Amino acid sequence: MTSPRSLAGPRSAPALTAPSGGLPEPVLAAEHLTKCFGDRTAVDDLNLEVARGEVFGFLGPNGAGKSTTVRMFGTLIAPTSGSALVAGVPLGPGNGVEIRRRISVMPESPGLYLRLSVTENLELFAGLYGLRHSSQRIGRALEAVNMSGRASDTCGSLSKGLRQRVALARALLNDPQVVFLDEPTAGLDPVATREVHELVDSLRQHAVTVFLTTHRLEEAERLCDRVAIFNTTLRLTGTPDELRRRLFTRALEVRTLAALPDPGKVFDGLPAVEAWSSDQPGSYILRVSEPSAAAPAVARSLVAAGADVLAIGERQHSLEDVYLRLIDDDVEVERR
Amino acid sequence: MSFSWGRASAVLRKELRDYRHNRFVIMTMAMLPLIFIALPVVDIVTIPASASNARLDKLIGLSLLYMLLIPAIVPSVLSAYSVVGEREQGTLEPVLTTPLRREEFLVGKALAALVPALGIAYAVFGVFLVIAAAFAHPGVTSVLFDSSHLLVQLLFTPLLAGWSIWVGIAISARSSDVRVAQQLSTFASLPPLALVALMSLNVIAPTLGLALGLGAALLVLDGLGWRGVSLLFDRERLVTGHRSRPAARVSTGGLPRPAVGERSPTVPATLSLTRKWGGIMQGGRPFEILLDRELVGDISSQGTVELPLQPGRHTLQIGIGRRTSPTREFDASEGEMVRFWCRGQLFWPLYLASLIKADLSITLKRE
Numbered sequence: 001m002t003s004p005r006s007l008a009g010p011r012s013a014p015a016l017t018a019p020s021g022g023l024p025e026p027v028l029a030a031e032h033l034t035k036c037f038g039d040r041t042a043v044d045d046l047n048l049e050v051a052r053g054e055v056f057g058f059l060g061p062n063g064a065g066k067s068t069t070v071r072m073f074g075t076l077i078a079p080t081s082g083s084a085l086v087a088g089v090p091l092g093p094g095n096g097v098e099i100r101r102r103i104s105v106m107p108e109s110p111g112l113y114l115r116l117s118v119t120e121n122l123e124l125f126a127g128l129y130g131l132r133h134s135s136q137r138i139g140r141a142l143e144a145v146n147m148s149g150r151a152s153d154t155c156g157s158l159s160k161g162l163r164q165r166v167a168l169a170r171a172l173l174n175d176p177q178v179v180f181l182d183e184p185t186a187g188l189d190p191v192a193t194r195e196v197h198e199l200v201d202s203l204r205q206h207a208v209t210v211f212l213t214t215h216r217l218e219e220a221e222r223l224c225d226r227v228a229i230f231n232t233t234l235r236l237t238g239t240p241d242e243l244r245r246r247l248f249t250r251a252l253e254v255r256t257l258a259a260l261p262d263p264g265k266v267f268d269g270l271p272a273v274e275a276w277s278s279d280q281p282g283s284y285i286l287r288v289s290e291p292s293a294a295a296p297a298v299a300r301s302l303v304a305a306g307a308d309v310l311a312i313g314e315r316q317h318s319l320e321d322v323y324l325r326l327i328d329d330d331v332e333v334e335r336r
Numbered sequence: 337m338s339f340s341w342g343r344a345s346a347v348l349r350k351e352l353r354d355y356r357h358n359r360f361v362i363m364t365m366a367m368l369p370l371i372f373i374a375l376p377v378v379d380i381v382t383i384p385a386s387a388s389n390a391r392l393d394k395l396i397g398l399s400l401l402y403m404l405l406i407p408a409i410v411p412s413v414l415s416a417y418s419v420v421g422e423r424e425q426g427t428l429e430p431v432l433t434t435p436l437r438r439e440e441f442l443v444g445k446a447l448a449a450l451v452p453a454l455g456i457a458y459a460v461f462g463v464f465l466v467i468a469a470a471f472a473h474p475g476v477t478s479v480l481f482d483s484s485h486l487l488v489q490l491l492f493t494p495l496l497a498g499w500s501i502w503v504g505i506a507i508s509a510r511s512s513d514v515r516v517a518q519q520l521s522t523f524a525s526l527p528p529l530a531l532v533a534l535m536s537l538n539v540i541a542p543t544l545g546l547a548l549g550l551g552a553a554l555l556v557l558d559g560l561g562w563r564g565v566s567l568l569f570d571r572e573r574l575v576t577g578h579r580s581r582p583a584a585r586v587s588t589g590g591l592p593r594p595a596v597g598e599r600s601p602t603v604p605a606t607l608s609l610t611r612k613w614g615g616i617m618q619g620g621r622p623f624e625i626l627l628d629r630e631l632v633g634d635i636s637s638q639g640t641v642e643l644p645l646q647p648g649r650h651t652l653q654i655g656i657g658r659r660t661s662p663t664r665e666f667d668a669s670e671g672e673m674v675r676f677w678c679r680g681q682l683f684w685p686l687y688l689a690s691l692i693k694a695d696l697s698i699t700l701k702r703e
Contacts, residue, residue: 037576038624038631039631068576071575071576074433075433075571076429076432076433076571076572076575077571077572077575077576078572097435097437098435100433100434100435100436101435103433104433105429105430105433106430107426107429107430109426110426111425111426111427111428111429111430112427113350113354113425113427114425115354115357115358116350116353116354116357120350120353123346123349123350124346124347124349124350124431125430125434126346127342127343127345127346127349127350128343128346128347128431128434128435128436129434129435130340130342130343130435154357167430170430174434
């Protein structure tokens with residue numbers, strides 16, 4: 001896919017790097033945002049800030065309230081309490097049109113008119129956004145998602161993946177400040193998925209804020225500057241690295257050819273090692289505060305003990321580990 | 337920001353394109369008038385020259401009435417699809433996340449139903465006049481081409497279509513099923529035709545003043561229809577199925593759920609509520625019970641709930657989303673079992689009226 005630069009007018013350069021504390025110019029924010037449906041609370045006391053040009057992942061299980069949150073930001077539903085800022089505009093009854101003018105939402109289901117052609121679908125939305133030179137903008141949006149060759153096809157004749165691309169083109173039409181993408185790669189093949197990832201990267205480079213809800217954790221890890229793990233309430237927010245550090249202690253993984261006859265003798269005397277455990281013969285987990293500093297001392301001690309070392313490395317936790325630990329905690333609480 | 341005709345016309349253009357691509361819609365729209373024109377044409381052509389004036393007036397009146405069924409019925413089917421159809425095919429949410437205002441959406445949808453309805457209605461009427469001029473007895477055509485008859489047709493065609501469209505869109509905005517919406521809106525578009533029928537059949541003398549008066553009344557109704565439908569158009573309800581409600585009415589889960597047969601030993605009075613089977617469009621969803629304006633639980637179809645309550649005066653209301661029963665006040669004395677029953681509205685006219693007066697949706701009565 002091509003860069004969406006051609007779609008947008010010139011924008012200021014992205015100011016964001018990794019906004020973990022004190023965000024520069026939040027373009028999307030929620031403060032105590034709550035939504036109840038009858039006696040069911042779908043979103044409870046949500047607080048978050050997303051900066052201009054940031055790709056923000058919003059992760060959570062089915063029914064966690066992710067879509068409800070996006071719908072509140074998109075002014076489709078009104079919060080029960082709390083406040084929010086969307087594309088720099090306070091969320092409120094009088095600001096709905098102005099907010100919707102500045103954002104675009106791509107729902108999980110593409111929501112295309114299947115009897116109309118790709119171009120006719122986009123012409124409708126160009127009209128609803130009041131865009132000038134709509135045919136040129138439509139052409140560029142289709143080019144950005146590699147759909148120029150299918151412009152006159154009816155949407156009903158397209159595969160699910162291609163419909164998803166048309167929906168993405170629709171989300172780019174109005175040069176939005178904030179794009180809400182709900183599972184943008186659902187149903188796409190690996191090549192198309194990579195193209196969507198490239199497009200999201202490109203949006204970030206052009207200071208477009210992307211609010212991405214996804215179940216694909218490797219996608220979130222690959223694309224997002226920060227992620228929030230959400231299950232009715234906000235469980236954790238930060239960069240994937242921050243979340244790993246917060247939830248998991250840092251550790252070295254050591255593998256030897258044969259089991260050490262007396263591992264305590266090897267590891268207990270090392271000041272850098274706080275504790276150790278062994279889950280199977282020849283495999284050891286060493287809790288350390290600074291893996292890069294501890295690894296050489298561990299290696300020396302192993303060699304001195306006559307061990308055949310196969311590997312020493314920092315134990316890696318994926319975003320999936322973080323996610324599962326938090327969500328499993330929720331499931332455990334629900335069971336009780 | 338004000339109303340944008342650009343956005344309304346974007347909706348209109350999309351709808352017209354959709355009709356063009358959907359041959360079934362076009363065929364249905366074309367077939368219905370063919371049926372309406374057949375009988376009047378036969379009547380007009382076969383009226384003998386010797387027919388009495390009364391019979392002539394009656395036949396011509398009936399024929400013209402058939403013509404007026406076209407603007408009443410053709411747009412009602414289209415407008416009934418307008419909102420619930422978008423919702424069913426998943427296109428409503430993306431459209432509602434654009435700067436489009438509800439008034440613009442509604443005007444675009446209404447024009448999309450009005451344009452083909454007027455085109456077809458006037459075309460069919462024109463064909464009818466041409467056939468009558470060519471084949472009917474000159475005495476018949478002179479009565480048929482009377483200015484009052486032509487005025488009724490020309491004036492009431494758009495006004496009836498307008499009424500039919502707003503009723504159809506109102507029902508569509510409140511329905512969850514296209515088929516039900518289309519049946520209801522066809523039914524609801526007919527009442528204004530009764531007045532026109534009285535004029536066409538000369539029960540009411542069709543004077544110019546009366547026609548203009550009725551036309552003005554219909555015009556006002558059409559304007560009120562637009563405002564009313566705008567008020568009924570609730571984005572949140574359309575997207576989530578839940579009505580946007582003020583926070584004060586929302587229970588955050590603090591209230592205990594009443595159990596059948598539960599009775600507090602310290603509270604001597606009991607409210608017994610039974611939900612009878614039936615009701616239009618209530619489905620199997622439970623009704624919420626509001627006792628003294630507090631949500632205290634819900635009741636499923638054919639279920640009974642007993643609630644303990646303090647002796648004294650209380651209020652009871654049943655609801656499901658926007659649809660509610662009237663609020664009933666009652667006194668409960670010590671040890672008394674106060675019995676109520678409720679049921680979804682059974683009568684279609686009252687159900688239709690509940691689109692305006694929400695507390696007609698559910699019947700709640702003391703036994």
